[in-house]
Amino acid sequence: MSTLAPSRGSASGSTRGTGSLKTKISKPGERVVLIVLRLAAALTVVITIGIIVALLLPSIQFFAEVPIFEFLFGTRWAPRFADASFGVIPLVTATAWTTGIALLVAIPLGLGAAIFLSEYAHPNLRKTLKPILELLAGIPTVVFGLFALQFVQAVVFKQWLNLDTGAFSVLAAGVVMGVMIVPTIASISEDAMSAVPQSMRQGSAALGANRMQTTVKVVFPAALSGILAAIVLGISRGVGETMIVAMAAGGQAQIVTNPLDQGQTMTGFIANAALGDSRVGSIEYNTLFAVGLLLFVITLIINYISIRVVRKFREAY
Template structure:
């Protein structure tokens, strides 16, 4: 029997899907090129080694210095603190929603949890600035922090990305075939052992993807760190210190006052390019890991 050719509707759908995929690739390349050319002009004046290893960041001062390590350290601290909060709470929420919550409760809790993802990040920033730092950290926990700190910014950043970890991990766990659970129960395992030894490993690729997505969002978040972390660009050695992140610098400097083509203007693109490459590297490494540990059913 001859193989039938695709219907006209299927061909149209395939073309539309291909166009969508190609558009995303073209946009990514366009973003890279938009960052690259001004960055080339920047590195014609500033040594790339000095840029990547210098510990003093003062691009607008009279005695300008362009060592990006302080911005990297601020980004590292806020991301680390955010993930330290979001990953355990997000995964615990996913386990409960997928394996323990009754259907009625799940239908209520999951939409409520996802509301957190819809709150504007600027609101989170003011929440960190006027509530977390003065009340939670100083008054309630007795941690001496100033108005600005990477600790308060990182904690609120973690709250913001909890829905990303929880929702995607819960979807991955819910997609695990019920037969695997039933086989585990038949061998005498209880619900907790089945969850930790069967469901969790089977969903590990989706869980890893959720963590990577949360990591990428934490690295690229702007308003929370711009408002709550501070504007002092110095190497952060303690989470109670104020610090500036790469995205915070871009948000606070890109005010339209920089002359296009000037060194200060090109600095924005150099930092943006570094941020782009860091995020791209994270996603490439995560993609390799996910492909190696992926389970298919």
């Protein structure tokens, strides 16, 4: 029945089937574009390696002077004192407090916002709210730092709540950092939840599930890998956040046992100590890099754990 016969270079003047297959694919312009793109890709790799090397070299010098065990498990951080000691635990506790408090604020608020936007809000409302939310992520952290120091700590904690706290606290820094992270967690989680096919929600609804059940038991698990990625990004931002903690958490390196105490975080120490007056190769100079390396390793471990967790629990669709 078919009238489509295979063409065999008929006499009809068809150009089909003529010409070699081995024609040059790329024009000169394309080749230039390709080279530029390759360079761009290579540059990012080179820069990353450069950063790692720059962190590693001074750190190695540091660990030649300070035993790694003393650094990781020492409980007194006093790198600039005459009887210097380099136990990083005080810095780590302060970072743990601020990050932990930030996540306690950011995860419920961020996921709540994401669930509302993805599952409950009218599409028009979502179209309006989401860009506003993402705009919040662009507020400079120094503004948040000022807010934490001058309003949350000085006014809310001390005046309104009459809490027993000084000029700085890890609580104020953590709470404000949490507010800062909310848009990140909300926006990425919302993307993940919106990407869950509508047919899943319909299937659930057709079984007589209500919207909350569908959200919690179908959409949420299906979006889990994206949601965890959002939370991990939040943790990474919390661990790495500098300005808020440098301004509001305080500058005294001590093991923090009470969130109303002040404490110096790892990033806070680097920000305060790296003022350019440490001589290259000196122990103070190398200390900065050792702390930086530790931050880098902690972030790496968090990322690794989260990848494993996501693999274990995700419900791929």
